[in-house]
Amino acid sequence: xxxxxxxDVTVLDLSHLLQGPFAxxxxxxxxxxxxxxxxxxxxDLFRTLTFNNRWLGGTxxxxxxxxxxxxxxxxxxxxxxxxxxxxxxxxxxxxxxxENFRPGVLDRLGFGYEDLKRINPRIIYCSGSGYGDSGxxxxxxxxxxxxxxxxxxxxxxxxxxxxxxxVGAGFSDQVGAMNIVYGALAxxxxxxxxxxxxxxxxxxxxxxxxxxxxxMLMAMNFETDFERPNSGIGHPGMDAPFGVYPTKDGWxxxxxxxxxxxxxxxxxxxxxxxxxxxxxFEKRDEIWARLAERTATWNTEELMxxxxxxxIWCGEVKTHLQAEQDPQVQHLGAISYYDHPIAxxxxxxxxxVSFSATPAEITRPAPLVGQHSREILAEYGFSxxxxxxxxxxxxxxxxx
Amino acid sequence: xxxxxxxDVTVLDLSHLLQGPFAxxxxxxxxxxxxxxxxxxxxDLFRTLTFNNRWLGGTxxxxxxxxxxxxxxxxxxxxxxxxxxxxxxxxxxxxxxxENFRPGVLDRLGFGYEDLKRINPRIIYCSGSGYGDSGxxxxxxxxxxxxxxxxxxxxxxxxxxxxxxxVGAGFSDQVGAMNIVYGALAxxxxxxxxxxxxxxxxxxxxxxxxxxxxxMLMAMNFETDFERPNSGIGHPGMDAPFGVYPTKDGWxxxxxxxxxxxxxxxxxxxxxxxxxxxxxFEKRDEIWARLAERTATWNTEELMxxxxxxxIWCGEVKTHLQAEQDPQVQHLGAISYYDHPIAxxxxxxxxxVSFSATPAEITRPAPLVGQHSREILAEYGFSxxxxxxxxxxxxxxxxx
Numbered sequence: 001x002x003x004x005x006x007x008d009v010t011v012l013d014l015s016h017l018l019q020g021p022f023a024x025x026x027x028x029x030x031x032x033x034x035x036x037x038x039x040x041x042x043x044d045l046f047r048t049l050t051f052n053n054r055w056l057g058g059t060x061x062x063x064x065x066x067x068x069x070x071x072x073x074x075x076x077x078x079x080x081x082x083x084x085x086x087x088x089x090x091x092x093x094x095x096x097x098x099e100n101f102r103p104g105v106l107d108r109l110g111f112g113y114e115d116l117k118r119i120n121p122r123i124i125y126c127s128g129s130g131y132g133d134s135g136x137x138x139x140x141x142x143x144x145x146x147x148x149x150x151x152x153x154x155x156x157x158x159x160x161x162x163x164x165x166x167v168g169a170g171f172s173d174q175v176g177a178m179n180i181v182y183g184a185l186a187x188x189x190x191x192x193x194x195x196x197x198x199x200x201x202x203x204x205x206x207x208x209x210x211x212x213x214x215x216m217l218m219a220m221n222f223e224t225d226f227e228r229p230n231s232g233i234g235h236p237g238m239d240a241p242f243g244v245y246p247t248k249d250g251w252x253x254x255x256x257x258x259x260x261x262x263x264x265x266x267x268x269x270x271x272x273x274x275x276x277x278x279x280x281f282e283k284r285d286e287i288w289a290r291l292a293e294r295t296a297t298w299n300t301e302e303l304m305x306x307x308x309x310x311x312i313w314c315g316e317v318k319t320h321l322q323a324e325q326d327p328q329v330q331h332l333g334a335i336s337y338y339d340h341p342i343a344x345x346x347x348x349x350x351x352x353v354s355f356s357a358t359p360a361e362i363t364r365p366a367p368l369v370g371q372h373s374r375e376i377l378a379e380y381g382f383s384x385x386x387x388x389x390x391x392x393x394x395x396x397x398x399x400x
Numbered sequence: 401x402x403x404x405x406x407x408d409v410t411v412l413d414l415s416h417l418l419q420g421p422f423a424x425x426x427x428x429x430x431x432x433x434x435x436x437x438x439x440x441x442x443x444d445l446f447r448t449l450t451f452n453n454r455w456l457g458g459t460x461x462x463x464x465x466x467x468x469x470x471x472x473x474x475x476x477x478x479x480x481x482x483x484x485x486x487x488x489x490x491x492x493x494x495x496x497x498x499e500n501f502r503p504g505v506l507d508r509l510g511f512g513y514e515d516l517k518r519i520n521p522r523i524i525y526c527s528g529s530g531y532g533d534s535g536x537x538x539x540x541x542x543x544x545x546x547x548x549x550x551x552x553x554x555x556x557x558x559x560x561x562x563x564x565x566x567v568g569a570g571f572s573d574q575v576g577a578m579n580i581v582y583g584a585l586a587x588x589x590x591x592x593x594x595x596x597x598x599x600x601x602x603x604x605x606x607x608x609x610x611x612x613x614x615x616m617l618m619a620m621n622f623e624t625d626f627e628r629p630n631s632g633i634g635h636p637g638m639d640a641p642f643g644v645y646p647t648k649d650g651w652x653x654x655x656x657x658x659x660x661x662x663x664x665x666x667x668x669x670x671x672x673x674x675x676x677x678x679x680x681f682e683k684r685d686e687i688w689a690r691l692a693e694r695t696a697t698w699n700t701e702e703l704m705x706x707x708x709x710x711x712i713w714c715g716e717v718k719t720h721l722q723a724e725q726d727p728q729v730q731h732l733g734a735i736s737y738y739d740h741p742i743a744x745x746x747x748x749x750x751x752x753v754s755f756s757a758t759p760a761e762i763t764r765p766a767p768l769v770g771q772h773s774r775e776i777l778a779e780y781g782f783s784x785x786x787x788x789x790x791x792x793x794x795x796x797x798x799x800x
Contacts, residue, residue: 002593030586054622062614062621131732134731135731149651149716151720152720153569155720156719165644167557167567168557168615168626168628169553169611181585187758198756199756200754206749207752207753210749211574212720212749213749215568215720217463218720220720220724221747225720226719235451239452244565253548253554255541255543255546281452317550319555319619320616320625320626321623321625323609324620326550327537328535329609334610343621349612349613351610352609356513
């Protein structure tokens, strides 16, 4: 019995940046063998991007390190003539291919779904794109924040008197990654029944609309858009007190909770006159400001204790470093690490889903470009001479 | 050959609100038979929640309608003595159970993993929670915005001189839903090999940390938190020009793009003096303000055309209603509908992932509470007399 859920699954990963790599990391965490194909030299474009020009170990991108553990790297120039020989050989034994090139690029190189299906009809070919593979935006660049802007998310976030606000993390890409995983795993299950693979297509635009299913349904069926409030109310559709409130030393969130009970804790009965559905929505900015005056006289810890004591749904607002130290995060073991040959010991977020019989595991750091080229090609039956010739011609690279 | 990926999969859905129901809807879209178990009368708590006190058809929650299509409803009082007889019978033939009760509740009722595994060792039992099933936050309410606050997301979103900002959609819950799907489908595949099920546990806290994998990795390994900028820069770790810019008639987003090329379009060479990595990060607020002065003199359409012509990554900022009308959204068929007995024709976001061999489909509207109680119990061999007795005792309800 396999001890990992995807132990017998091989993924040929032609993807780069975030959407594809996060998807294949989620598969790798469950034991899938992931072969990451990167261009010799630069490798995945994400290796060259970071925040504020900071690099771990001097050269390693934190962004890349975050989404590529548990994979091996084969540096292969997909445009080289001999690349086909390599890819076609790998495809014979692969279960899943993941790619997020701009639509049509891989077809032109001979690595489209129709090409690979001919070699292996069981292949599950997952394509990630910004906007799908046809239509008016075909030539547009598809990028996370652009999709947040196009799908109503930025317009629904932030203060009404300020600009629309994108969320401070790459959710369009990450939702895209989860959609690839959803497609790949469902197709894998169906292949057990049917014996054949299929082409899964994920695009960021449709993905982010689906993740705003209730907001879209509300807006479309009432033909009314949400309006951002001018306050710390936490969702443009919610009434007071749902939101973020200041304390002496920080901020607390308060979710759906009886207004009168909150006022009871804060101790100003004049606030009770707002306690009707109409005012709680229409006067939410005014209410937020008045509640905030009260919460700002408490310390975070005291306020949290008082609110939790009467079962008001609330939480502290923490930074990422505070989140790392959070007692529940520590209890869950949600922070882990791996040792990387250049970056050293790297702290990472651990696999988030718990499997009682087949636990997810971190067994490898993110690879260097072409770190496993020789090893992988040998496994697939390429002789040492052939591999040397591939390296000499620049088709393949092996990191030292 | 099954024409739907999960056609032979039965899901017993004991979940409510968003995390569980979205997960089971994703399975139902692929053909899984989902039996939604709800309490007689009120049903799923999400039926009683909406935005701004607005209801479709007078009584139906848009939030509920968004996450429960393609399911049938069995109204069953889980606390009633005879509920065990019903649930245990359903579990015999079920593949997946999904639940998001507070930890321990179902164990006390006899519906925990250990109980159901005894009846069906192949059962895949998925538990969703806010913080896991043990630890210091065990008694805390787990809710979407609270998790955004605790995991650094709110602190990384919005203006530096304003409050932390939660995103205007329920991403913690929705990531939780995707994690349930990831766990359930991987376990389903592994069950083909092993013959046995397992217990999958998902919690919102770890899920949202994993979806900030690169932000967490950056903060933890450099021991520095991100700081929200005082401008429309779109991510606290990014340098100018990445952000949201005003136009005469709206806003546009600009993602990673060569700064000098953007300045070339906007036509003020004095802006070029910022074109070095240090200034682009440290002076991003100042740069944003100066770029915004220029973009505000353009119409959105003209600016978009000029930027796209030189391959700058950009997009319009749209509201939800504008997103519905977006030409690419229309091209993709990303908006669909279903007909509901009370709410009438309901526009919804279509399944977001395309399967070439086993397309996702909307075949049923969200159900009424107990709409299919008799039908389901009959399928599982309960006689009409038994069902009548269950209804008379209040254990089961059938909607009229």
